[in-house]
Amino acid sequence: MILDHSRILIVDDNENIRDVLEEILVLEGYEVYSCSHAEEALDQAKTVLPDLFLLDIRLPNIDGIELCRILKKDPTTSSIPIIFISGLLGMEEKVRGFNAGAADYITKPFHNLDVLIRVNTHLMLRKNTLQLKSMNDDLEQKIQERTAELRVALDMAEEANDAKSDFLSNINHEMRTPLNGVLGMLKLMGTLPMDDDMEMYHSLAEFSARQLSAVISDILEYTQLDAGSMKLRYTSFSLYECLNKVCLLQKTHAENKGLDLSWTLPDAPAFFVSDEIRLVQIVSNLLINAIKYSVSGAITLRCTLTEVLKIEVRDQGPGIPESRIEDIFKPFIQLESPYTKEHNGTGLGLAICRSLSLALGGSLELESREGEGSCFTLVLPRQKEEPGKTDQQSKDILPLERPPLILVVEDDTINQYLLEQILESRGWEVLQAMNGEEALEELNSSQPDLILLDMGLPKKSGYEVLKEVRSMGQYDDLPIVAVTAYSHKEDLERFEAAGINDVITKPISEEALFQSISRLLALGKH
Structure with a gap:
């Protein structure tokens, strides 16, 4: 087999041998060069760069084995195959040649076919080696x-994820802040005398606002869960007290539809460590769904506590086709047509419940048959209690010796007015600041007992105010409560690290606000 354009360099001090080899190889179409000693061979190798060397072992000055070593040490010639041509050799000399880097031997006197077969074989091996190296180089380049493209894509994805997180935090703030004002003003309005028409208008407005609040909360909570940015708080709590309140609350709604809601719970001393708020959210949603979609019959909740917590919510509603069971856990999926559906909702409730169950280390599954009702099963493991949480929460709230002075730092005038009215209704004194700089000035001049701090402020953010206050030294024990719409996990962790005492998310619950303020002020008296 002839390899076109292959170059061969013959090094032999015997001119006749060189001529014979050259004739054999030229007739086969090879490009042949020859020389008589090592020094000339090294010079020619630099200009010709052959594809194969044919070396005599016995050369003047530098022998063939030493020349082989020199060629193998040079990066430009190290990969070129070398075949020794010599007379009968002993095993020791052959070993020396192979150790120096030789690929093969041709023994003198040689046969033409023997020379051609060995030359062709090693040229083919070299060609394949070079092709493989080229392919490897191309592959490495690709x-x-x-990798560079993926790195750019990863950087872009991280930037997009950061932008998404910033957008969600911002949209969370921009939606919850005005909604807090709407719900708060409606609640204040409800304390005023109204005629029958005004009471109806007020009731309808409040109902619609709460529906809007539920929809917004569903969407924002799902985005938090999807982004892994929801902060979970593990505390020890009584399962009986927790679930009994949930069931009592939903029992009235069930009775209004003619449904019988019953429940079986562990005995009162049974305690469990998990996120109580999220457990209540999951169970409430399951009961609300059972009541919403049931026309008649019974709804039962059964809770057992062993190594894990297991809660079953069973109804006698219309049931779900087996082929659609997993669909109801997908976000924004509803089994009813949007044009004919009888029940309101975003289609996020069960998606949020399953995501919460997974975030809590558990599972939420459904067994259902069309026309036979449904059974949702929630399983949660025990979690490790966060140190310091329970003791702080469980301290009795003592009556205050005097009305506390509370500094409200809020840039939204409606929410500012709302907080002022809520606090003053308890007889508490209120100071106001519209931005971070005003807050710091008011703090130093008035020495309040507690600060309610919005985290999204002009000029100087609430987070910056918080860090600056804690860095002063004299306000290490001053209770500071974040009243904010920023509720992502990363936000809450930043607030805690900076020294916040509690976080009340908008739309605010008056009861949660009073509990937080009273607890923190009472703790300060111990």
Whole structure:
């Protein structure tokens, strides 16, 4: 087999041998060069760069084995195959040649066919080696290019994820802040005398606002869960007290539809460590769904506590086709047509419940048959209690010796007015600040007992105010409560690290606000 354009360099001090080899190889179409000693061979190798060397072992000055070593040490010639041509050799000399880097031997006197077969074989091996190296180089280049592309894509994805997180935090703030004002003003309005028409208008407005609040909360909570940015708080709590309140609350709604809601719970001393708020959210949603979609019959909740917590919510509603069971856990999926559906909702409730169950280390599954009702099963493991949480929460709230002075730092005038009215209704004194700079001035001049701090403020953010206050030294024990719409996990962790005492998310619950303020002020008296 002839390899076109292959170059062969013959090094032999015997001119006749050189001529014979050259004739054999030229007739086969090879490009042949020859020389008589090592020094000349090294010079020619630099200009010709052959594809194969044919070396005599016995050369003047530098022998063939030493020349082989020199060629193998040079990066430009190290990969070129070398075949020794010599007379009968002993095993020791052959070993020396192979150790120096030789690929093969041709023994003198040689046969033409023997020379051609060995030359062709090693040229083919070299050609294949070079092709493989070229392919590897191309592959390595492509891998490097692809890696660079993936790195750019990853950087872009991280930037997009950061932008998404910033957007969600911002939209969370921009939606919850005005909604807090709407719900708060409606609640204040409800304390005023109204005629029958005004009471109806007020009731309808409040109902619609709460529906809007539920929809917004569903959407924002799902985005938090999807982004892994929801903060969970593990505390020890009584399962009986927790679930009994949930069931009592939903029992009235069930009775209004002619449904019988019953429940079986562990005995009162049974305690469990998890996120109580999220457990209540999941169970409430399951009961609300059972009541919403049931026309008649019974709804039962059964809770057992062993190594894990297991809660079953069973109804006698219309049931769900087996082929659609997993669909109801997908976000924004509803089994009813949007044009004919009888029940309101975003289609996020069960998606949020399952995501919460997974975030809590558990599971939420459904067994259902069309026309036979449904059974949702929630399983949660025990979690490790966060240190310091329970003791702080469980301290009795003592009556205050005097009305506390509370500094409200809020840039939204409606929410500012709302907080002022809520606090003053308890007989508490209120100071106001519209931005971070005003808050710091008011703090130093008035020495309040507690600060309610919005985290999204002009000029100087609430987070910056918080860090600055804690860095002063004299306000290490001053209770500071974040009243904010920023509720992502990363936000809450930043607030806690900076020294916040509690977080009340908008739309605010008056009861939660009073409990937080009273507890923190009472703790300060111990």
